[in-house]
Amino acid sequence: MDVFVPAVGLAAVGLAIGALSGLLGVGGGTIMIPVFRLVLGMEPLVATATSLFTIVPTSLSGTISHVRNKTCVVPLGVAAGLGGALMSPFGVRLAALSPTWLVMLTAALIIAWSAFKMFSKALKKPAASKAVAGVAAGAGAAAGAGAARAAGTAADSRAAEGADAPAAQEHGARRKLSRKQLAIGVVIGLAAGLASGYVGVGGGFLMVPLFLSLLGTSMHEASGTSLLAVMILAVPGVIQQALFGNIDLLAGVCIAIGTIPGAFFGARLAPRVPDRALRLVFGCFLLVAAVLLAVNEFGLFGNR
Template sequence: MDIFVAYIAPVLVGIGIGILSGMLGIGGGTVMVPIFRLAFDMSAIMSTATSLFTIIPTSISGAVSHIRAKTCIVSLGVAAGIGGACTSPLGVWLATISPPWLIMAAAAIIIGYSAISMLRKALKMKPAKVPAVSDEAEAVQGQAAGAVDGKLTRKQLLIGAGIGLGAGLASGYVGVGGGFIMVPLMLSLIGISMKKASGTSLIAVMILAIPGVIEQGILGNINYTAGIMVAIGSIPGAVIGARLVRKVPERILRFIFGGFLIVAAIMLVLNETGIIA
């Protein structure tokens, strides 16, 4: 039983996290932080640090798949990633001087906000009937933004870098990838399609998380064993998720994921207040 909990269970959890990461363009931190905190009984700072560590291989795996499938805009992802890399160390520093309850409160708020945004988007979406129509509509949207061929204006790239700045701060502080911030902003401010935003976000995540992970590693806050076990599952999971983008109804996935995140946020709050142990 101990072997299952220590090794097999984390791998299985990682597969699920990887699939969601590859499909939605998130690093998976919104799922991993509650799991490391509640299931693995890690401290607040170790939960966020280990999550950030696991995010890198997960996002690399998904990003590579998206690049091969041409469901991303590399230049935009790099711009957002560089912006985030500048602020993620600041987020880590803020986490080291913050009380544990504040870190988890911030994580709960971010996770809850992410859940509400996903559910709101899902409610507005119409059930997919004919994939071809959806693909054509996204192609038109991307063309209007000048992003079908991956070529963006300098202004759009600067906006992308600005988006990355905010995502990097959140990434370093609460151990998330920042995709839940970048994807909706890329949709609204830059105008690319959801499918391309997901892949582009993963490129940014794999870049912006690196400085924060290095800093957390130097501080000794990472549980490498748990992180590696989850990554063993999340790496192939992210590949699967990236391939399923065009096949699985996004609306249904958002409902399931949004519901899970709400439960996770509530559990974090209850745990930190001592209502549950």
């Protein structure tokens, strides 16, 4: 009974983490690390290692749903994942050589930066849509009432496309990429892999904003593609952390029991959520995680 109750609690937490993981395209480490540190009182390296361990089955579950929904650009995900897999062990090694407080504060800073990028993207979208609508309305007024109605309809359609990411924009599985775009994906993966190994997260918090800004994917495509890359790049880091003996297997398995079905559900839900709303939710999620980690490392929770 003493073990059963905490195990059920961790599985329930994992269910919520998995749902956010599948919805937002992250491995879930940005939530798991604060949970492991603040709730379970794990040491920083154990928290990051256990998080990385749990990320693999979580990402696999979400990836399956995203591929079925055609919201995953598979070649890009593989390219970024392989790049990340090359760098993830270096991140793990670097974390082992760094002060533990530096690992956690680095995680908080990287996550906060990603939150800022996500908010800036989300808040720019309505302004762009209004500008398009205004130009279309002016042209329609000059051309006559009939043309104005047509222009207004076109503007509304473009605005809806930016806000709601319709199905036509979501067929990531059929998107063709140039060699340059794939190379950019590998570079993004290299950066995400280093960060993943160092701070124990999947790297989706870094890849999603970069897929959006550098490769022009939709938010839904970025989420699905990121999960595939996360699944691949986390594996070498997990193996290395296991060899170091840093993984709390019991806690990791209990969380994974919840994250696997949660990620599947979140990925199924993702195409139904408007693109802008998804960006805002992702930004809020990242900002809260960053604040919790930073505050904890300054000792304000009294558990250091």
